[in-house]
Amino acid sequence: MIEREQRIRQYFDSWINKDSSMLSTIFDPNIVYTESYGPQYRGFDTLLLxxxxxxxxxxxxxxTIKHYFLQPIAKNPPGNCGSSYVREPAIHVQQKKASLSSS
Structure with a gap:
C-alpha cells in the first residue's frame, strides 16, 4: 500500500511542479483517464498532451491528499477487448480542492 500511495504523491507532485517526467512510470501506455467531471483521455500520448x-x-x-481509498479493478473492463491492462489496482483519492492559479 505504501508504494501505491507514493505513486499517487508522485502524480500530484507532477502537477504542482509542472513535471511530466514521472507520468510514464505511473500510467500504462493504453491508459483511459477520466476526469471527475467527465472528459476522457485515451492513451498515454493523449494524456501527456x-x-x-x-x-x-x-x-x-x-x-492536498486527505485519504486514500484503494481497491482492485478488473484487468480488462467491459468493452475493452483485452487490448490493454491495468498496472495497479484502482486508486481513489479524497482530496481538498486543488488551489489553482491561471497564467
Whole structure:
C-alpha cells in the first residue's frame, strides 16, 4: 500500500511542479483517464498532451491528499477487448480542492 500511495504523491507532485517526467512510470501506455467531471483521455500520448497543455495555461499551487481509498479493478473492463491492462489496482483519492492559479 505504501508504494501505491507514493505513486499517487508522485502524480500530484507532477502537477504542482509542472513535471511530466514521472507520468510514464505511473500510467500504462493504453491508459483511459477520466476526469471527475467527465472528459476522457485515451492513451498515454493523449494524456501527456492534455497535461502539458493544461500546465501552459494554469498552475496547481497546492493539492492536498486527505485519504486514500484503494481497491482492485478488473484487468480488462467491459468493452475493452483485452487490448490493454491495468498496472495497479484502482486508486481513489479524497482530496481538498486543488488551489489553482491561471497564467
Amino acid at each position: 492534455w497535461f502539458e497543455d493544461w500546465n501552459t495555461h494554469g498552475t496547481v499551487l497546492n493539492w
